[in-house]
Amino acid sequence: MKKVIIKKLSLLNFKGIRELEINFNESVTSISGRNGSGKTTVFDAFTWLMFGKDSEDRKAFNIKTLDASGKAIDKIPHEVTAIIEVNGEAVTLCRRFKEKWVRKRGSVKDEFTGHEEERLYNDVPMSVKDWTEKINAICTEETFKFITNPNYFPMQKADVQRAMLMRMAGNVSDEEIAFGNDDFQRLLGQLSGKTMEEYKREIAAKKRTIKAEIETIPARIEECKRMMPESENWSELEAELEGRQILLAKVEGQISDKATAFNEANNERMKKSKRVGELKSERMDLEFKIKERVQADYNEQRNKQLDLQRQVANDERELADTKKALAGYESDLERMKTKKEALIKEWREINARVLRFDENAFVCPTCGRQLEIDDIERKQGEMTAKFNTRKAADLDENNRKGKEMKERMTAIEALIGGAKKLIGDLDEKIAKEKANELYAATLTAPDATPAIEADAEYQRLTSEIAALEKELAEPIQSPETAELSERKRQYTADIDEMKAKLAKRDTINRTNQRISELETQLRNQSDELSGLEGIEFTMAAFSKARIEAVESRINHLFSIVRFKMFETQINGGEVETCEATVDGVPYSDLNNAMKINAGLDIINAICKSEGVTAPIFIDNAESINELMPTESQMIRLVVTEDDTLIVQ
DSSP states (O other), X not given: OEEEEEEEEEEEEETTEEEEEEEOOSSEEEEEESTTSSHHHHHHHHHHHHHSSOTTSOSSOOOSOBOTTSOBOTTOOEEEEEEEEETTEEEEEEEEEEEEEEOOTTOSSOEEEEEEEEEEETTEEEOHHHHHHHHHHHOOHHHHHHHHOTTXXXXXXXXXXXXXXXXXXXXXXXXXXXXXXXXXXXXXXXOTTOOHHHHHHHHHHHHHHHHXXXXXXXXXXXXXHHHOOOOOOHHHHHHHHHHHXXXXXXXXXXXXXXXXXXXXXXXXXXXXXXXXXXXXXXXXXXXXXXXXXXXXHHHHHHHHHHHHHHHHHHHHHHHHHHHHHHHHHHHHHHHHHHHHHHHHHHHHXXXXXXXXXXXXXXXXXXXXXXXXXXXXXXXXXXXXXHHHHHHHHHHHHHHHHHHHHHHHHHHHHHHHHHHHHHHHHHXXXXXXXXXXXXXXOOOOOOOOHHHHHTOHHHHHHHHHHHHHHHHHTSOOOOOOOHHHXXXXXHHHHHHHHHHHHHHHHHHHHHHHHHHHHHHHHHHHHHHHHHHHHHHHHHHHHHXXXXXXXXXXXXXXXXXXXXXXXXXXXXXXXXXXXEXXXXXXXXXXXXXXXXXXXXXXXXXXXHHHHHTEEOOEEEETGGGOSSOOOOSSOEEEEEEOSOSSOEEO
């Protein structure tokens, strides 16, 4: 078993202790003093050194030393150093925490910029990762917390305690519990890769579903019976239906014969109406041809006039567009002239630039001393060359912009000249076009009506159209089918009513079949529910057997402590818990002395399971007369009337 003991612990400016050095005995060391004298601080110092936390597992706690007003004292180091022995080998551990203060250039005061922490393992600086690996090699943080504080383990949540106890006791397999019990072995065979808890949830879910369905089936059967129609004489209905269908077919034949005659007369009427339309179309074409012949000269003059007016409109639009473009060119030219003046002014300013040296440019930035003459001349030469290069580049750029501006102005002046010439040409062209007599002349089309009415073909078409329209004006007598239609309507209504009654027979058959299906489903689901309840009973018995096996194995690990791993509820069910007891008394009800010894008993078992011992810090040790024996080093924190800490 790995044995870890503290040989010496040194504190510097840690939680109010300015300086303290403690040498520990290998078995038992007592640290006594009044409340607030720093006993718990010793434990905090050791846990902070190892894991960066206090004894209550808090990272965020104040380790700085405070002045009389409660303010942290600046610029002092905070440090804890320990010499520990691991299986007889001495190891020196040190953790330092200090403030970072920086004086910025030009400032007379130091400024606080944060904190930094340093970790030394046998005087070798360590990163956080390397330090953690080194400490875990001695003892992991989780195990250390369990085996250094008697109060720590019993105060953890039940699931944390259970996890540790299960790890210590080892797993009790399902096969061990099921050995010799046929029901248990059959249960394990049903798991099919699931855990017992998963299978339990599966069975419970299936039961809920089946129960919900079983509860609805009787109401569904009753609903089917209530909605089922009354039975009738189906043979008599079928014979009556066949008779009505024969009568309906006969009436429909009579209506069809009368409708055929009416349709033939109507088709002849439609042919005459179509012929009238064709004749009117021919007459309209003829009217158009005669009118076009009579008005041929007028149409020619009108087309020439329209072409001339369209040309004038196009030329006037082009003239307006050209004037608008000219205004834009002239505006652009004025803007470029302004920019040209600005470039000339800029050229003069660049050309007038003169380099002047700043005396501060030749002072050393570190020591503030004037540079040597050679250095000054060299630096001035560099600055002059850089200045001249920059000035020449700016002048070249100004010249380039000037040339570009000049080219653009020349191009725009050419555009202005072209626009003015086009405006003159268009004004002259428009005046010439408007001077044409045809432009504003009033033209009158000759009347073609006398020529149309005198045409022989036009007269023939008009006469034929009039004769056909007279024939179409005579109405066609519709067939008398009212009485037949009424009989058809009555027969159809009778047939529909009989079919609706016969349809009830199918509804009754389907309903009876559905009731039979529901009754079968009710029987099957009741049987399935009974089987699931049997599986639940077996699982409950299996769980109880596991409870007894786990509790027995765990409790054999301890001398005086017994753990209650499960609690029986009022309904007989078992729920998981984890509570330490001594002689049947829960840990929370024990007196302080018994709580400490119960904690030591738990630590002894964990140390044996994990194969390591570490110093045990026992707070309020004055409350117990006799401590349970342990292989671990014990550090008793005892409350006395002494103002300063006494180490024995």
